[in-house]
């Protein structure tokens with residue numbers, strides 16, 4: 734089992750995007766793949782509709798830390814949450830849930846004041862690509 738590294742992260746995001754494009758035509762929830770996150774902890778990543786998973790009623794994604802699963806919302810064409818540029822929303826959601834997994838697998842869960850802070854988690858998810866770009870430009874990403 735491989736540990737998590739940023740190079741892998743970028744490759745996995747690209748692979749996830751490739752797989753999402755391939756999976757778009759399918760209607761049933763299915764396992765996209767298993768990802769090795771955070772010092773060897775494996776998370777299953779699946780896509781489901783709101784009908785298939787009631788927890789997605791008001792969420793684009795869920796991080797199930799005890800079953801080691803990230804559930805991403807599968808959008809229907811008539812989904813009220815369908816926006817323009819859905820790829821950006823899906824990618825941001827995936828990053829958001831991965832950050833939850835990072836906190837959880839680092840032992841930062843319910844008793845931590847910031848690990849469950851949706852605002853902070855979303856801020857990291859939104860800012861991370863920009864930060865990574867700056868770090869890479871300055872060659873300080875490692």
Ligand SMILES: [Zn+2]
Nearest residue numbers: 829833851854
């Ligand atoms: Zn969240």
